[in-house]
Amino acid sequence: MIRFDGKHILITGASSGIGAGIARELATRHANLYLTGRDRDRLEKVCEECMGAGAASASCFIVDMASEESISAFSRSFSAPALDVLILNAGISQRSTAFETDPSVDRAIMETDFFGPVLLTKGLVGLIKRQEHCSIAVTTSISGLFGFPLRSSYCAAKHALFGFFESLELENRNIRVTFLIPGRVNTPISKSALDGKGGKHGVMDDGQA
Numbered sequence: 568m569i570r571f572d573g574k575h576i577l578i579t580g581a582s583s584g585i586g587a588g589i590a591r592e593l594a595t596r597h598a599n600l601y602l603t604g605r606d607r608d609r610l611e612k613v614c615e616e617c618m619g620a621g622a623a624s625a626s627c628f629i630v631d632m633a634s635e636e637s638i639s640a641f642s643r644s645f646s647a648p649a650l651d652v653l654i655l656n657a658g659i660s661q662r663s664t665a666f667e668t669d670p671s672v673d674r675a676i677m678e679t680d681f682f683g684p685v686l687l688t689k690g691l692v693g694l695i696k697r698q699e700h701c702s703i704a705v706t707t708s709i710s711g712l713f714g715f716p717l718r719s720s721y722c723a724a725k726h727a728l729f730g731f732f733e734s735l736e737l738e739n740r741n742i743r744v745t746f747l748i749p750g751r752v753n754t755p756i757s758k759s760a761l762d763g764k765g766g767k768h769g770v771m772d773d774g775q776a
């Protein structure tokens with residue numbers, strides 16, 4: 568079993584679903600956790616749960632992964648003794664056909680699901696370069712492996728993550744990249760998924776449930 572005790576681990580999208588689940592699990596392995604998301608209440612609750620579950624430390628940060636400004640402000644101010652593991656998990660889904668999706672929505676999904684992880688990784692380059700070993704885990708999706716109806720931009724963003732982070736690994740001897748490729752997991756992701764006009768889908772889909 569991989570040991571995580573005392574490791575310094577940053578997780579994006581830790582306020583809900585898979586990210587919160589990973590945080591709780593790593594807390595039982597006594598890691599130092601840096602949790603990010605946008606919803607302060609949910610994030611703080613996960614943080615408290617992690618402390619209760621045995622985390623060496625847990626702190627939370629509001630970071631909007633769709634905003635270059637927010638990511639850059641966080642990256643500049645973030646300090647930790649180390650960054651052993653970076654888990655790029657935050658993401659937003661889609662529920663509309665390609666032709667029904669406004670181009671602004673295509674871009675919004677790419678901002679959160681592709682540019683956000685890229686910008687955050689670049690913003691943390693100082694910490695990453697200082698590490699003898701840094702593991703980067705990227706949550707893509709089974710939709711990152713092939714096309715899927717009503718997910719054109721989501722699929723595109725998830726595909727793009729493979730290209731960027733495989734290249735990053737090849738360029739840096741100290742970086743090890745792992746792709747997390749979930750199928751359907753019961754989380755609220757279909758509720759926050761964007762429709763063609765940028766509104767929330769707002770429904771727990773049968774497949775998700």
Ligand SMILES: NC(=O)c1ccc[n+]([C@@H]2O[C@H](COP(=O)([O-])OP(=O)(O)OC[C@H]3O[C@@H](n4cnc5c(N)ncnc54)[C@H](OP(=O)(O)O)[C@@H]3O)[C@@H](O)[C@H]2O)c1
Nearest residue numbers: 580582583584585604605606631632657658708751752754
């Ligand atoms: N559930 C599935 O079936 C499934 C399948 C394949 C892949 N995935 C991937 O797994 C990852 C986690 O999804 P999930 O299923 O756990 O969904 P979730 O419960 O909706 O969680 C999504 C997380 O991403 C965060 N997030 C979304 N937009 C953000 C933004 N602009 N800035 C910062 N944080 C943002 C959310 O934080 P706030 O709510 O605090 O904003 C939340 O913590 C995503 O990358 C998703 O694409 C999920």
